[in-house]
Amino acid sequence: MxxxxxxxxxxxxxxxxxxxxxxxxxxHHDGIYGGEEIEPGSRPYLVSLGxxxxxxxxxxxxxxxxxHAILTAxxxxxxYDENDGSLSWNPPEWVELHRHNLCDDTEDFVRVHLDQxxxxxxxxxxxxxxxxxxxxxxxIVFLSNAIDDIVPVILNSDPNVPAVDDPLDVAGWGxxxxxxxxxxxxxxxxxxxxxxxxxxxxxxxxxxxxxDNMMCAFAKKKSSCHCDSGGPLVLGKAEPEGGPMNPVVxxxxxxxxxxxxxxxxxxxxxxxxxxxxxxxxRDTVCGRTGELCxxxxxxxxxxxxxxAKSIDGMECEELPEYVPPKKWKPAECVAQEAVIxxxxxxHVEPPSKPGKPDKKPKSGKSKxxxxxxKKHMNIFGTL
Numbered sequence: 001m002x003x004x005x006x007x008x009x010x011x012x013x014x015x016x017x018x019x020x021x022x023x024x025x026x027x028h029h030d031g032i033y034g035g036e037e038i039e040p041g042s043r044p045y046l047v048s049l050g051x052x053x054x055x056x057x058x059x060x061x062x063x064x065x066x067x068h069a070i071l072t073a074x075x076x077x078x079x080y081d082e083n084d085g086s087l088s089w090n091p092p093e094w095v096e097l098h099r100h101n102l103c104d105d106t107e108d109f110v111r112v113h114l115d116q117x118x119x120x121x122x123x124x125x126x127x128x129x130x131x132x133x134x135x136x137x138x139x140i141v142f143l144s145n146a147i148d149d150i151v152p153v154i155l156n157s158d159p160n161v162p163a164v165d166d167p168l169d170v171a172g173w174g175x176x177x178x179x180x181x182x183x184x185x186x187x188x189x190x191x192x193x194x195x196x197x198x199x200x201x202x203x204x205x206x207x208x209x210x211x212d213n214m215m216c217a218f219a220k221k222k223s224s225c226h227c228d229s230g231g232p233l234v235l236g237k238a239e240p241e242g243g244p245m246n247p248v249v250x251x252x253x254x255x256x257x258x259x260x261x262x263x264x265x266x267x268x269x270x271x272x273x274x275x276x277x278x279x280x281x282r283d284t285v286c287g288r289t290g291e292l293c294x295x296x297x298x299x300x301x302x303x304x305x306x307x308a309k310s311i312d313g314m315e316c317e318e319l320p321e322y323v324p325p326k327k328w329k330p331a332e333c334v335a336q337e338a339v340i341x342x343x344x345x346x347h348v349e350p351p352s353k354p355g356k357p358d359k360k361p362k363s364g365k366s367k368x369x370x371x372x373x374k375k376h377m378n379i380f381g382t383l
Contacts, residue, residue, distance in 0.1 A: 032170070032171065032175075032176060032185075032186040032187065032188050032223075032225060032228060033175070033222055033223045033224075033262040034188055034221045034222030034263055035171075035186035035187050035188035035222065036187065037182075037184045037186050038171055038184075038186060038187045040100045041100075042243065043171050043185075043244065043248075044064075044097075044150045044151070045063050045152060045153045045232065046171055046172070046185065046231065047061065047062040047064060047070050047072075047095050047096065047097055048061065048096040048102070048173065049061065049072060049092040049094075049096075049230060050092055050095075051092060051093045054102075054103070055096060055099060055102035055103060055105070056102050056103055058096075058173050058227065059092070059229075060072055060092065060227065060229045060230040060231075061172040061173070061174075061227075061229065061230045061231030061232070061254065062095065062231065062232075063152075063232035063250055064097065064150050064152045064153065065140075065155060065285065065292070066152050066285055066289060066292055067143075067147050068145075068146055068285075068288075068291060069141070069143070069288075069289060069291065070141040070142075071138070071139075071140060071153075071230075071232070071250070071253065071281065072138075072140075072229075072230030073137045073138065073230035073254065073272065074125035074126055074129040074134075074136065075131070075134060075137055075255070076092070076230040077089075077090065077125050077141075078125060078129070078322075086131075088319050088321060088322040089116075089118055089319040089320065089321050089322055090322035091114065091116045091123040092114060092123070092141070093113065093114060093116065094111050094114060095114065095141055096112075097110045097147060097150060098110055098150075100184065100185070102173060103183045110147075112144075112145070114141065118316070118318045118319065119316035119318060122141055122142045122143070123142070124139065124140055124142075125140075126139065126277060126280055127280075133211070134214075134255050134256050135211050135213050135214070136213055136276075136277060137253065137272045138253060138272050138277045138280070138281065139230075140281065140285065142289065151247075151248075153232060153248045153249065153250040154248065154249045154250065155249075155274055155278055155282075155292075156249050156250060156275055156278075157274075157278055157295070158275070161235070161249075161251065162235060162251055163192065164192060164193070165191050165192060166192045167190075167191055167237060167238045167239070168189070168190045168191065168192055168217050168233050168234065168236045168251065168252070169188075169189060169235070169236030169242065169243055169244045169245075170188060170190060170217070170224050170228065170231060170232070170234075170254065171185050171186065171187035171188075171231065172185055172186070172228030172254065173186075173227055173228070174186075174225045174229075174231075175225040175226040175227060176225070177263075181227060187242070187243070188222045188223070189219060189237075189238070189242045189243075190217035190218055190219045190222060190223070191219055192215070193216040193217065194216075195212070195214070195215065195216065198210055198218075198268050198270075202266065203216075203218075203266055203267065203268060204267060205267060205270075212273070213272065213273055213277065214255065214270050214271065214272060214273055214276075215251070215252050215273040216268040216270055216271070217252070217268060217269055217271060218268035220265055223257060223262045223263035223268075224262070224269050225257070225263070226262070228254045229254050229255070230253060230254060231253070232252075232253065232254075233250065233252030233254065234248050234249060234250050234251065235251060250274055251271075251273070251274050251275075252271030252273060253274070255270050255272050256270050282295050282296035283296050
């Protein structure tokens with residue numbers, strides 16, 4: 001997820017979970033801290049998004065929400081420029097289903113290469129996504145062929161769910177406690193916090209940082225982290241059993257956290273709230289695939305994917321294409337032991353608190369408190 005005091009999760013592209021600086025309010029992306037490796041096949045709805053020829057090119061997660069659609073985060077398909085606040089187009093090259101070990105190509109997984117064309121291709125993101133605050137941080141990846149052997153998650157439509165302290169399950173291939181990036185996904189049980197609680201003591205998120213389209217989940221020394229971005233937060237079972245409920249109900253999407261590190265006790269991880277974006281998800285999927293139409297405002301019969309230049313009635317505006325740094329190259333699974341991917345990121349500086357202008361330093365030395373809201377960049381390569 002992203003650290004911002006925001007965190008965006010991802011691996012290969014610029015968007016692993018985002019992080020924010022705890023002292024100034026900037027964001028960053030994250031992976032699983034304090035979790036345990038999951039059993040193969042225990043979360044078949046979990047999807048890997050990436051670039052390059054190797055599974056180690058994974059940089060974000062996602063979830064299967066219909067036979068032809070995968071849900072992920074908008075920051076997983078775009079790149080934010082911290083210098084001018086602009087967005088550029090940086091979608092994944094492929095998605096993988098039935099993937100467990102990122103370096104084991106003998107697994108019976110499915111890799112689907114994507115049409116990266118903007119607007120009319122396989123990837124779209126919410127038309128009201130804000131790259132600075134990560135509001136409406138949601139995107140959809142469309143599949144040309146139906147996935148018939150995985151049961152999609154159910155999207156939560158009840159604004160009263162989850163309730164305070166309800167257990168939630170999140171899984172992904174993100175950074176773990178020792179700072180490494182494993183090839184086997186991990187999971188952790190977190191507990192739901194209201195937005196009010198998330199922005200009140202003992203927690204330190206500012207009231208201007210958590211919108212109604214976001215939600216928080218927390219457990220001491222546990223969290224999603226870098227490269228978990230876009231992954232599903234689902235209703236879970238209380239510990240010690242843990243794991244997702246059956247049927248699987250997705251309530252959130254991994255979005256951001258604090259730059260200083262994952263699983264910090266004063267900064268719960270932040271997720272996109274499904275109930276706030278469910279109408280856009282359903283309408284978009286219905287319009288493109290004919291699926292999820294029963295609950296959607298749109299009415300369309302089941303059929304092949306329809307290409308359209310508009311998204312939910314809004315004209316799709318193409319973004320500039322992202323140009324990676326010259327030294328960037330995809331990570332490769334050179335050997336089974338190659339389980340760590342190095343990442344360098346420039347972080348987003350958080351917005352100054354409304355109504356309280358930055359104080360001038362007493363001496364000639366500059367202070368760390370930012371003067372504007374800027375974002376990070378994630379670049380992956382082999383060590």
